[in-house]
Amino acid sequence: MKALFIGMGSIGQRHLRNFREILGSEAEVLVCRKTNHNLVIDNGQAFECESLKDYYGYAEISSLEQGLELFPDIVFVTNPSSKHIEVALSSAKAGANIFIEKPLSHNITGVKELQALADRNNLVVHVGYQTRYHPCFRDIQSVLNKARYGNLISASFEWGTYLPDHHPYEDYRDGYAANSNLGGGVTLGLIHEIDLIYSFFGIPKTIAAIGGKLSSLEMTADDTVSVLMGFERGEHVVPVNLFLSYAQKYETRTVRMQFEDALLVCDLMANSVFAYGAKGEILFQKKYGVLDRNEAFKAELVEFIGAVKRQDVSTNSLNSGAETLSIALRIIGEIDECIK
Numbered sequence: 001m002k003a004l005f006i007g008m009g010s011i012g013q014r015h016l017r018n019f020r021e022i023l024g025s026e027a028e029v030l031v032c033r034k035t036n037h038n039l040v041i042d043n044g045q046a047f048e049c050e051s052l053k054d055y056y057g058y059a060e061i062s063s064l065e066q067g068l069e070l071f072p073d074i075v076f077v078t079n080p081s082s083k084h085i086e087v088a089l090s091s092a093k094a095g096a097n098i099f100i101e102k103p104l105s106h107n108i109t110g111v112k113e114l115q116a117l118a119d120r121n122n123l124v125v126h127v128g129y130q131t132r133y134h135p136c137f138r139d140i141q142s143v144l145n146k147a148r149y150g151n152l153i154s155a156s157f158e159w160g161t162y163l164p165d166h167h168p169y170e171d172y173r174d175g176y177a178a179n180s181n182l183g184g185g186v187t188l189g190l191i192h193e194i195d196l197i198y199s200f201f202g203i204p205k206t207i208a209a210i211g212g213k214l215s216s217l218e219m220t221a222d223d224t225v226s227v228l229m230g231f232e233r234g235e236h237v238v239p240v241n242l243f244l245s246y247a248q249k250y251e252t253r254t255v256r257m258q259f260e261d262a263l264l265v266c267d268l269m270a271n272s273v274f275a276y277g278a279k280g281e282i283l284f285q286k287k288y289g290v291l292d293r294n295e296a297f298k299a300e301l302v303e304f305i306g307a308v309k310r311q312d313v314s315t316n317s318l319n320s321g322a323e324t325l326s327i328a329l330r331i332i333g334e335i336d337e338c339i340k
Contacts, residue, residue, distance in 0.1 A: 001305070002028040004072035004096070006064060006087050007079035008052060010041040010167065011101050011128075015076050016056060017042075018298050022305060029058040032067050034079075039169065043294070046169035068094040074308060077101060080176040081183025085110040088125070092117035097124040097308045099301075103191045104321040106183030108329060111322050122313055126304045127321030129195045133296040136266050137196065139273045139286050140255065143264060144200055149275065149283070150260025152233060155200075156241040157193045157255050159268075160248030163217060177246070178219035185221030186246045187211070187332050194331075195324045196255070197229070197240060203323060204229035205237060209331045215247035223247045227331055 003019055005012050008031055020027045031053070039046045040055055049055045061067040064087060068075075075091040077084050077100040085105045091098050092114055104127050105111060118125045131137060143149065164172040176182035177189045187194075197204075211225030227242040255266040262275045262283055271291050275284035307315040 001026050001074065001308075002030065002070070002072045003074040003076055004030045004032065004061065004064075004067040004070070004091075005058075005076045005078060006032050006067075006083075007077070008033040008035075009078065010044075012076065012078035013041050013056075014294070014297060015078060015099070015101075015128075015301065016058070018294070018301050019076075019305075022298065022302055029056070030061050030067050030070060030072060031056075031058045032061040032064055041167075041169065044168065064090055068096065072096050074099060074305075081106045081188060082176075082181065084183075085114060088114050089117065092121060092123055092125070095121050095123070099126050099128060099304055100321070101128045102195070102321075103127075103183070103188045103328065104318075104325045106188060108326065111325070115318060115322065118313075118316065118318055122311060123316075124304070124307045124311065124313055125316055125318040126300075126307070127317050127324075128300065129192060129317075129321075129324070130296040130300045131192045131196060131268075132199060133299040134268070134271075135288055135291075136255075136268060136271060136273050136286070137199075140257070140264065140266055141200070143257075143275070143284070148259075149262035149264070151236075152238055153258045153260065154239050154241075155197075155255070155257045156243075157197055158241075158243040159190050159193050159253045160243070160245040161190070161251045161253075162249045163189075163219070163223070163246040165249075165251075173218045178217070178221060180221040184219070185332070186223050186244045187225050187328050188221075189246065190244045191324065191328050193242060193244060194328050195320075197242065198320065198324045198327060201231040201233070201238070201240065204240070204327065205232050206230040207327070207330050209333075211244075217247055219246075222332065225331060 038052045053060050075096045075098050077087045177184040209227040214224045223246040225244050229240045230237040253268040257264040264275045266273045271288035273286045277283050
C-alpha cells in the first residue's frame with residue numbers, strides 16, 4: 001500500500017511510524033514537505049539527525065502534483081490546518097483515499113466540494129480524532145447508550161493546557177497553533193473536545209460563546225473560550241458547557257455528566273471513569289492508569305487502513321468531521337449555521 005505524506009512535523013512522523021508498523025513490508029512511503037528540518041520527533045521529544053529522509057527511509061517528492069502522479073492509495077494530510085482542504089481536493093480529484101489530521105480545515109471553504117468528490121469517486125476520507133479510540137470514551141458512550149442512570153440533565157467538558165509546553169523542541173510562537181493565519185487557536189487546536197460532544201450529542205440547537213486572546217501568550221489566535229450549548233434530548237434541551245484554554249499551566253481534562261440517578265466523572269489525565277450515587281457511593285468505576293497514548297492513534301489507523309482495503313465508504317468520517325468543524329466555526333463566529 002502506497003502512502004503520500006504531506007507534511008512531516010510531529011503528527012506526520014507519528015502516522016508514518018504507525019503506518020509502517022501496521023503494514024510492515026506492504027508499506028511504501030512518499031513524503032512531500034515544505035520545511036527542510038531534520039528533527040526526529042517522537043512522543044514530545046526531538047533530536048537532530050543528518051537526514052530525515054534517510055532516517056525514515058522514505059522517497060522524497062518535490063510537489064503534491066508529482067506525488068499524485070505516482071498514484072498513492074492514501075494521502076496523509078498533516079500540514080497546517082489552513083492548507084488541509086487545498087491538498088485534500090487535489091488528492092480526491094486524483095482518486096486517492098485521504099487521512100486528514102484534525103481539524104478538517106480552518107474555515108468552511110471547499111468542504112462541500114470535497115464531500116461531493118469523495119462521494120463521486122467512492123473514496124474513504126477520515127478526519128483524525130484519536131480520542132474516540134480512548135477506552136474512557138467507550139465507557140461514557142456505553143453509559144449514554146444504555147441510559148443506565150436515567151435521563152441526562154447536564155454535562156460539562158473542560159480541557160486546560162499550556163501551549164508552550166506542547167512542543168518543547170520549538171518556539172510555540174512559530175507553530176500553527178499560535179497563528180490564526182495557519183488555522184490556529186484553542187477552539188480549533190483542542191477541537192477533540194468538540195468532537196467528543198458531537199459524538200455524544202450531535203449538532204447543538206443553540207451555541208453561545210465568550211473568549212478570545214485573553215492571556216499574555218504571544219499568539220494571534222484565541223487562547224481561551226467558554227461555551228454553552230443546548231442539545232435536544234427527548235422533550236428537553238440539555239445544557240452542555242465547554243471550556244478550552246491554552247493558557248492553563250497545570251493541565252486538566254475532564255468530562256462530567258449529571259444524570260437523574262448518578263454523577264459521571266471522567267478524568268482524561270488520570271484515565272478514569274467513575275459514577276457516583278446520591279450518597280457518594282461508587283456505582284461504576286474504571287481506572288486505566290498510565291496508557292500508551294500512541295495506541296489510540298494506531299487503533300484509528302488500523303480501522304482506516306481496513307476501510308481503504310475494503311473500500312468501505314460507509315466508515316467514511318468526512319461528514320462527521322465537517323459537522324464537528326462547523327460547530328467550532330460557529331463558536332468562533334465564522335459561520336451562522338452548522339453543516340448538516
